[in-house]
Amino acid sequence: MRRILLSLAFVFCATTLFAQIENSQVNGSFQIDGQYYKVDEAIGITSETIKGQKVGLNGFGKINYSLGNFTAGIRYEAFQTPLSGFDTRLQGFGIANYYASYDNGTVAVTLGDIYDQFGNGFIFRTYEEWALGFDNALRGMRVIYRPAAGVTLKALFGKQRLYWVEYGDAAKRGVVRGIDGEWDLNQSFETLNNTKFRATVGGSFVSKYQKNTNTTYTIPENVGAFDGRVNLGYGRFAFTTEYAYKINDPSAFNNYTFNAGQAILASLSYSQKGFGVIAQVKRVDNMSFKSDYKGVKNDLDINFIPPINYTHTHSLPAIYSYATQPLGEMAMQLQVNYTIPKNTIIGGKYGTKITADFSMVNDIKRNYILAEGQEAPTHIAGNSGTLGYTSPFFAVGDRKFFHDFNIELERRLNKKWKLIAQYINLYYDMDIIENHPGAPVVKANIAFVDLSYRITSKQSVRFELQHLWDNINKGNTTEESTFGHEDVYKKRGNWAAALVEYTIAPKWFVSVADKYNYGNPIAGNRDHYYTASVGYIKESTRIVLTGGRQSEGMVCVGGVCRVVPASSGFSLSITTSF
Amino acid sequence: MKKILSILAVSFLMMGMVACDVIDEQDYIKNNGGTTPPEQPGEPVEPGETGDFTTSKCVLLEDYTGVRCNNCPAAGEIALNIQKQYGHSVVVLGVHSGFLSAPIGGYPNFKTTEGDAWYSFFGFDSNPIGTINRKSDGGVYAFPSTDWADAVASALQEESAVGMASNVEYDEATRNLKVDVTSKALVELPDTYSLTVCVMEDSIVGKQLLPTGDDENFVHRHVFRKTLNGTWGEELNTTALAPEDQIKKSYSVTLDEAYNAEQCYIIAYVANTDTKEVLQVIEKKIK
Numbered sequence: 062m063r064r065i066l067l068s069l070a071f072v073f074c075a076t077t078l079f080a081q082i083e084n085s086q087v088n089g090s091f092q093i094d095g096q097y098y099k100v101d102e103a104i105g106i107t108s109e110t111i112k113g114q115k116v117g118l119n120g121f122g123k124i125n126y127s128l129g130n131f132t133a134g135i136r137y138e139a140f141q142t143p144l145s146g147f148d149t150r151l152q153g154f155g156i157a158n159y160y161a162s163y164d165n166g167t168v169a170v171t172l173g174d175i176y177d178q179f180g181n182g183f184i185f186r187t188y189e190e191w192a193l194g195f196d197n198a199l200r201g202m203r204v205i206y207r208p209a210a211g212v213t214l215k216a217l218f219g220k221q222r223l224y225w226v227e228y229g230d231a232a233k234r235g236v237v238r239g240i241d242g243e244w245d246l247n248q249s250f251e252t253l254n255n256t257k258f259r260a261t262v263g264g265s266f267v268s269k270y271q272k273n274t275n276t277t278y279t280i281p282e283n284v285g286a287f288d289g290r291v292n293l294g295y296g297r298f299a300f301t302t303e304y305a306y307k308i309n310d311p312s313a314f315n316n317y318t319f320n321a322g323q324a325i326l327a328s329l330s331y332s333q334k335g336f337g338v339i340a341q342v343k344r345v346d347n348m349s350f351k352s353d354y355k356g357v358k359n360d361l362d363i364n365f366i367p368p369i370n371y372t373h374t375h376s377l378p379a380i381y382s383y384a385t386q387p388l389g390e391m392a393m394q395l396q397v398n399y400t401i402p403k404n405t406i407i408g409g410k411y412g413t414k415i416t417a418d419f420s421m422v423n424d425i426k427r428n429y430i431l432a433e434g435q436e437a438p439t440h441i442a443g444n445s446g447t448l449g450y451t452s453p454f455f456a457v458g459d460r461k462f463f464h465d466f467n468i469e470l471e472r473r474l475n476k477k478w479k480l481i482a483q484y485i486n487l488y489y490d491m492d493i494i495e496n497h498p499g500a501p502v503v504k505a506n507i508a509f510v511d512l513s514y515r516i517t518s519k520q521s522v523r524f525e526l527q528h529l530w531d532n533i534n535k536g537n538t539t540e541e542s543t544f545g546h547e548d549v550y551k552k553r554g555n556w557a558a559a560l561v562e563y564t565i566a567p568k569w570f571v572s573v574a575d576k577y578n579y580g581n582p583i584a585g586n587r588d589h590y591y592t593a594s595v596g597y598i599k600e601s602t603r604i605v606l607t608g609g610r611q612s613e614g615m616v617c618v619g620g621v622c623r624v625v626p627a628s629s630g631f632s633l634s635i636t637t638s639f
Numbered sequence: 640m641k642k643i644l645s646i647l648a649v650s651f652l653m654m655g656m657v658a659c660d661v662i663d664e665q666d667y668i669k670n671n672g673g674t675t676p677p678e679q680p681g682e683p684v685e686p687g688e689t690g691d692f693t694t695s696k697c698v699l700l701e702d703y704t705g706v707r708c709n710n711c712p713a714a715g716e717i718a719l720n721i722q723k724q725y726g727h728s729v730v731v732l733g734v735h736s737g738f739l740s741a742p743i744g745g746y747p748n749f750k751t752t753e754g755d756a757w758y759s760f761f762g763f764d765s766n767p768i769g770t771i772n773r774k775s776d777g778g779v780y781a782f783p784s785t786d787w788a789d790a791v792a793s794a795l796q797e798e799s800a801v802g803m804a805s806n807v808e809y810d811e812a813t814r815n816l817k818v819d820v821t822s823k824a825l826v827e828l829p830d831t832y833s834l835t836v837c838v839m840e841d842s843i844v845g846k847q848l849l850p851t852g853d854d855e856n857f858v859h860r861h862v863f864r865k866t867l868n869g870t871w872g873e874e875l876n877t878t879a880l881a882p883e884d885q886i887k888k889s890y891s892v893t894l895d896e897a898y899n900a901e902q903c904y905i906i907a908y909v910a911n912t913d914t915k916e917v918l919q920v921i922e923k924k925i926k
Binding site for chain 2: 279448
């Protein structure tokens, strides 16, 4: 607390002293998301479900001050009580983050809460994602040194944020320290700039220290991870790759198995006007890396495994979003974009953009180390207190977690009308992705059209029609097969959805929508989820009021997901920045 | 440039050497000398013959399990091994709740209304999962089975605040069961506290799903059957308790015909009414 007060005092003094200096700048932003919950027994929300929590409020405000080479900032957060679906450990309020930084171009020093990442984040990434209630900021110190053009060296250390848990509580998390170097050859060698060749190389090392208090296993107190990366480009081609290795890191997350972790990502792309193609492959093996070996869920993640899947924004495909599996996955993605030129027979007057994407994720191949007489382990990572398994690096596991094939067409029909249409074929292993043991796999086809009509230069209306065909429906399941599995079947079966949105630019929008799970195998789950929203935007302030029902689903950002339970009521969201 | 690269290379090597602990395979498990997995479930651990006050700290380990949860038997083994390690200081309650405990397809029905209410209150959504003295960390009661040993070891270090004693009389002819539980404050207790008295039946043979398939003759350990005084027990006090204050509660019920009295135990615990944290727990065999 004393440090927070000192920091605040420092920021205030700085503000007063330098208020007259023209170069100083203050900016910030605020957001309040509130929801009033009401009992809605038709969709299973009883007074017991909401446990007396009638109102949820999540809010933050951040202020940054800069003067020349100096910047400082604070972020205040309040969760009273957290919105439904957010981790209940967020309950509380106070100054969650603060920092002060000095950067003269050659040397930069930051004290306080640090957000940074090395490469793709395989061994280090700290970030804050409001939609997930996720914040793993590193409270400590960072030095950046740029000794020559194109060369950046970083060193940092600290402890990560875990909701409101005191940083001094050594049992709750360890210390993280890391170094990173990156060399952009094009900046160092001017002659390269006259060629089509581009190259960047980088390397990192991150280590965590946490005292072992486990009574059963010898937990390594220092766990190190190494990472190397190369980005190459030649003309319209680009190739990037990154490899990471982590030494033995037994934890609650990997069932206290002792094998090393590895991750590799390679990406090859080509792009020119009207055409682009990207192919990516990724292998992840035992790469959960947390600053508390007892950590569960997304607590105290030091690293980040980037997803290589298409991100769907429409409501029905988003029901089955893929969550990255740090314990192991073999993934690939191929995406092709092509714009059929305008003023052609097929392309039409305005041209037509087509995007085709295929991504697939399987498990890695695991040859488990089993006890005598044991046929299979009880955990995907293998038996506790052993190496767990061995895994041939290039072998693909038999179990498929996910696939997504989709093709999207975007075309302006005339001056008034614009059409987006998409077809999606999904395979979704709910057992693994949502941790529902025994849940049947979802095989779904989804199609939607999104049609916009411009009434005047300021007014427009947008229609969305979506449908999801599920392989499990009310017609092909029995009461017995669903009984006792209610959690698994909450969102199964066919869905239909429609939305109408009317916008008066630049200030107002109104929308009404309904999602109907008419094919749910359980009769009591065939519910409508209707909502109505009104929004007002003025300069950088946005106010949105929504009333209705929210279906159970997943909110995912960058492959990190949180479950959103069904709810009913009103919500109000206010955001502003200055 | 060479200088920079040299500095980088040396820094990496130095940090790599000092900041990596590679554990030898024979040392993965402490005090075990090897990687032998935990032994299979053995005979039930006999509870203590109480009568005098149990004043040393005891810990309630709740194992939320299910007959169709193939990962649950492994968690049950962990609980049993912890109990073997600490003896009477650890009381295990196997609560069958969650969607994998539904008795379909010939599996036995161990579900209870109390267990379902606890499962829902603690915010669980999957099995196996457990609580250690129902202690919450910022609203989270869940402990994965891999963390039970650690959490129990830590909970046993806490100061004991309540002493408990029980007397159990069972009439075989009438199946009448009389239970007296006396709770005694060992320190000043400023909040309100509740006493919950449960029946636990150990070693019931019945079908269970394992990773290798169904086991028709699985031995279900520590099965929670019912409470004698409501889901959250009976309130003990309305005003603060001073050290040595004692409260006695008595119950008389008929033991359900379905329960094997030979294998039944009374488990009683005192918990903070608001936070649900268990301060003390005792266990006594009915016969």
